[in-house]
Amino acid sequence: MYVLSVVCSEWRNGIKIGEAVRDLQYSSLVCRFDLPPTLENFKEFNVFDFDQERCIDIVATDGNPTDPFYVDITSNAYAFGAVSTLPPTNVNGLYDFQWVDNNTGMTKNIVDVDVKKLTQTKFEGIGAVGARFCWNLNECDVLSVDTFYVNVEGFSIGCDASMDTVRKEVKIVVERGSKSYNVPNVFSPDGDGINDEFYLKKDVFDRCYDALSVKIYNRWGQQVFESDDAKFIWDGNDESGKALAPGTYFVVLQGLYGGKEVTQNYSVTLFR
Numbered sequence: 001m002y003v004l005s006v007v008c009s010e011w012r013n014g015i016k017i018g019e020a021v022r023d024l025q026y027s028s029l030v031c032r033f034d035l036p037p038t039l040e041n042f043k044e045f046n047v048f049d050f051d052q053e054r055c056i057d058i059v060a061t062d063g064n065p066t067d068p069f070y071v072d073i074t075s076n077a078y079a080f081g082a083v084s085t086l087p088p089t090n091v092n093g094l095y096d097f098q099w100v101d102n103n104t105g106m107t108k109n110i111v112d113v114d115v116k117k118l119t120q121t122k123f124e125g126i127g128a129v130g131a132r133f134c135w136n137l138n139e140c141d142v143l144s145v146d147t148f149y150v151n152v153e154g155f156s157i158g159c160d161a162s163m164d165t166v167r168k169e170v171k172i173v174v175e176r177g178s179k180s181y182n183v184p185n186v187f188s189p190d191g192d193g194i195n196d197e198f199y200l201k202k203d204v205f206d207r208c209y210d211a212l213s214v215k216i217y218n219r220w221g222q223q224v225f226e227s228d229d230a231k232f233i234w235d236g237n238d239e240s241g242k243a244l245a246p247g248t249y250f251v252v253l254q255g256l257y258g259g260k261e262v263t264q265n266y267s268v269t270l271f272r
Helices: 140-144
Strands: 002-012 015-026 045-049 053-061 068-075 083-085 095-100 107-113 115-117 122-126 128-136 148-157 163-175 211-217 223-227 247-257 260-270
Touching: 045 053, 053 068, 053 095, 053 107, 053 148, 053 163, 068 128, 095 128, 107 128, 115 128
Parallel strands: 045 163
Antiparallel strands: 002 015, 053 128, 068 122, 068 148, 083 128, 095 107, 115 122, 122 128, 148 163, 211 223, 211 247, 247 260
């Protein structure tokens, strides 16, 4: 136990006219150095599919169960709509997190984590801190970046005011997926609800890149249908709405479809 005394005296014309004394008492304890937090072994490389939403959980634990510690998450994906957040609370009002072990590929989890979001990137907890990095990849600009990163920094402050820090970088690659298109060679617009329309495979269209011109001709070279929409649907009628006769028609595709350049001609048979 130590005592510090502060004395303030007031003098006027060489004569002491007042004095105030304050004593400060404090105890000095043994400083046990803080144990640094540990980042769980979550995957350091992830593939996200474009035009889908994906979340990954980030978890750290601390060897000092009574001291608060912090996790800060930074990423160049924030500029493209990614966020660091918390999952919905469980029945206990706390948070559950789940991740895939980077070495074993096994799914691990931690439940009932008491964590607080301090800022858009920083989280605080005692004993364990979890956070969820989520990204809805719906901006075409992300396709111009080769690799995104998520930098995770966990730190606690020791009794000697030092900062114990652990870091990990998670890499994210955005994948558009391989796409191929096909052109049907027959359809029957007879109103029976089966194969009544002619169109390209719908799940191939790439909204970020595709611009496709479609023209359809009869066997005499007369144009009967035209569209600049890659998701066109032809019902077997000409441009005036008149039903066309059964027979063979010729489809001309030009532009980009499925992210690939297309300049091809196809035949399609119309049955009624």
